[in-house]
Amino acid sequence: MEVFTKERLLxxxxxxSPYIHETPILTSRLINEIADCSIYFKCENFQKMGAFKMRxxxxxxxxxxxEDQKKGVVTHSSGNxxxxxxxxxxxxxxxxxxxxxxxxxxxxxxxxxTYGGIIIECPPxxxxxxxxxxxxxxxxxxxxVHPSNDIEVILGQGxxxxxxxxxxxxxxxxxxxxxxxxxxxxxxLAVNLFAKSAKTIGAEPFEVDDxxxxxxxxxxxxxQSTNTIADGLKTQLGDQNFPIIQKHVxxxxxxxxxxxKNALKLIWERMKIIVEPSSAVALAAVLKEPAKFKNKQxxxxxxxxxxxxxxxxx
Amino acid sequence: MEVFTKERLLxxxxxxSPYIHETPILTSRLINEIADCSIYFKCENFQKMGAFKMRxxxxxxxxxxxEDQKKGVVTHSSGNxxxxxxxxxxxxxxxxxxxxxxxxxxxxxxxxxTYGGIIIECPPxxxxxxxxxxxxxxxxxxxxVHPSNDIEVILGQGxxxxxxxxxxxxxxxxxxxxxxxxxxxxxxLAVNLFAKSAKTIGAEPFEVDDxxxxxxxxxxxxxQSTNTIADGLKTQLGDQNFPIIQKHVxxxxxxxxxxxKNALKLIWERMKIIVEPSSAVALAAVLKEPAKFKNKQxxxxxxxxxxxxxxxxx
Numbered sequence: 001m002e003v004f005t006k007e008r009l010l011x012x013x014x015x016x017s018p019y020i021h022e023t024p025i026l027t028s029r030l031i032n033e034i035a036d037c038s039i040y041f042k043c044e045n046f047q048k049m050g051a052f053k054m055r056x057x058x059x060x061x062x063x064x065x066x067e068d069q070k071k072g073v074v075t076h077s078s079g080n081x082x083x084x085x086x087x088x089x090x091x092x093x094x095x096x097x098x099x100x101x102x103x104x105x106x107x108x109x110x111x112x113x114t115y116g117g118i119i120i121e122c123p124p125x126x127x128x129x130x131x132x133x134x135x136x137x138x139x140x141x142x143x144x145v146h147p148s149n150d151i152e153v154i155l156g157q158g159x160x161x162x163x164x165x166x167x168x169x170x171x172x173x174x175x176x177x178x179x180x181x182x183x184x185x186x187x188x189l190a191v192n193l194f195a196k197s198a199k200t201i202g203a204e205p206f207e208v209d210d211x212x213x214x215x216x217x218x219x220x221x222x223x224q225s226t227n228t229i230a231d232g233l234k235t236q237l238g239d240q241n242f243p244i245i246q247k248h249v250x251x252x253x254x255x256x257x258x259x260x261k262n263a264l265k266l267i268w269e270r271m272k273i274i275v276e277p278s279s280a281v282a283l284a285a286v287l288k289e290p291a292k293f294k295n296k297q298x299x300x301x302x303x304x305x306x307x308x309x310x311x312x313x314x
Numbered sequence: 315m316e317v318f319t320k321e322r323l324l325x326x327x328x329x330x331s332p333y334i335h336e337t338p339i340l341t342s343r344l345i346n347e348i349a350d351c352s353i354y355f356k357c358e359n360f361q362k363m364g365a366f367k368m369r370x371x372x373x374x375x376x377x378x379x380x381e382d383q384k385k386g387v388v389t390h391s392s393g394n395x396x397x398x399x400x401x402x403x404x405x406x407x408x409x410x411x412x413x414x415x416x417x418x419x420x421x422x423x424x425x426x427x428t429y430g431g432i433i434i435e436c437p438p439x440x441x442x443x444x445x446x447x448x449x450x451x452x453x454x455x456x457x458x459v460h461p462s463n464d465i466e467v468i469l470g471q472g473x474x475x476x477x478x479x480x481x482x483x484x485x486x487x488x489x490x491x492x493x494x495x496x497x498x499x500x501x502x503l504a505v506n507l508f509a510k511s512a513k514t515i516g517a518e519p520f521e522v523d524d525x526x527x528x529x530x531x532x533x534x535x536x537x538q539s540t541n542t543i544a545d546g547l548k549t550q551l552g553d554q555n556f557p558i559i560q561k562h563v564x565x566x567x568x569x570x571x572x573x574x575k576n577a578l579k580l581i582w583e584r585m586k587i588i589v590e591p592s593s594a595v596a597l598a599a600v601l602k603e604p605a606k607f608k609n610k611q612x613x614x615x616x617x618x619x620x621x622x623x624x625x626x627x628x
Contacts, residue, residue: 307583
């Protein structure tokens with residue numbers, strides 16, 4: 001396992017800072033009253049392209065050699081990471097190849113195009129996605145960047161918690177949703193290195209509780225179905241982030257779809273900010289176990305704010 | 315007509331400041347690109363109880379004598395002003411009587427109760443509402459406060475534009491939606507008194523274009539139907555605010571329901587903030603007439619963020 005030091009994470013933060021926003025930390029008196037604790041929301045919904053993934057994508061590109069950067073980067077994703085890698089690459093004047101299943105919604109394809117990414121369509125299976133990405137690596141010399149299972153991506157995602165802890169060093173707990181493991185992995189590293197005494201907790205929908213089961217079994221588990229509103233959390237952990245999670249994540253709290261929707265409405269209605277359903281999973285976990293969080297200082301990483309309102313009837 | 319001076323508006327602002335938020339002014343690079351101008355959004359969706367109406371309600375109460383304050387205040391409203399007067403009264407330790415039609419949605423009644431207002435139900439006609447309010451004035455000695463046609467309310471609403479102009483004195487235009495005329499009236503006064511050269515523009519849905527027609531006819535017009543998503547804008551002007559609007563509002567731009575929805579989605583998706591449909595009417599007006607606003611410095615008052623997400627299927 002790699003060695004992670006304060007210096008390394010600080011270097012990552014310094015490297016990406018010119019290309020990302022230092023996002024605000026918001027609080028809500030009313031939500032604190034309801035939850036009976038003090039919650040500090042680190043608002044990555046206000047990050048460039050609307051999600052924390054901009055941090056990891058930027059770091060993954062910046063740590064490449066100039067020569068490798070020129071050949072471009074490639075990933076397979078149809079979500080926020082595809083947009084993040086496209087925008088990060090555009091900002092740095094290089095090419096991002098995005099492998100997407102031909103079945104991906106047009107709105108996702110359009111978003112990637114808006115940010116300058118080059119879409120390569122493939123049949124909608126994981127095997128096809130991996131093979132298509134591999135072909136681009138071979139043909140173009142582009143570097144493959146995994147959306148969550150890449151150490152430089154993980155470290156980049158950890159800078160959100162780093163910024164939060166620099167402003168709020170006395171947090172007792174930091175909570176993030178768990179999808180592919182990049183955000184929770186980076187957060188757990190940052191908390192372990194920089195918090196005075198905080199622990200990291202993960203939050204996951206019951207419907208895709210692969211990470212919860214992985215911690216119990218000790219091997220990376222998958223989901224048989226992915227029937228959740230938290231569409232950013234359907235992916236599985238990887239061999240790079242799982243050991244970090246095993247070592248540094250205190251526990252994983254699972255929540256129902258109803259609990260996620262209630263937390264989502266609470267944030268929208270009371271804080272007047274748009275967050276995506278995946279982000280509400282962390283607040284849902286706090287509301288689910290009041291005894292655990294009572295009177296504590298809690299950091300919650302709001303992962304993003306990319307909601308497709310064309311899907312919602314006004 | 316009353317005399318309005320800089321000193322008077324500054325006094326109002328000083329009086330209410332301990333009880334309201336100085337709301338943030340946000341900008342969006344992307345919306346500026348789309349609109350080809352620089353827009354400064356004064357975000358009253360982050361105001362206490364989620365709308366600018368908190369300002370006027372607070373001022374209306376604070377300018378009463380101690381003795382009158384003790385007897386309470388009464389209004390008829392089923393919208394944001396009912397909540398605003400309830401919360402303002404609660405903050406000041408006095409009673410707010412809210413006359414509401416018995417047909418008002420439970421969610422609106424609950425919101426008023428949350429803020430400590432006492433609801434008095436009446437049959438759903440304007441005549442009944444006025445009579446019921448009058449009865450409370452007589453029985454309780456409470457002071458009637460109109461949601462929009464009251465000079466102290468109008469001056470209170472004007473403090474949002476005052477704060478905006480204190481931070482951005484070089485605006486060319488300030489735009490607000492028009493409902494009952496309180497916000498646009500107060501804004502027009504503030505702009506007239508404090509802006510170096512700015513003019514005030516109103517924005518109104520075609521479906522409830524009573525203010526537009528009133529400016530043409532010179533008398534207060536009403537709406538035959540109120541079929542708009544901008545539910546805060548269904549009311550008519552009054553004899554207190556209409557002369558101010560006639561004197562100080564440069565023009566009124568009307569927009570379609572489709573244009574309102576598009577502007578609403580643009581703010582939600584790009585700025586990641588919740589604003590209510592009425593607030594999007596002002597941005598819709600800017601997007602509708604690009605030639606008029608090109609390269610200008612525009613202030614937009616975001617009136618509020620109270621959206622009932624129970625109505626929206628997630």
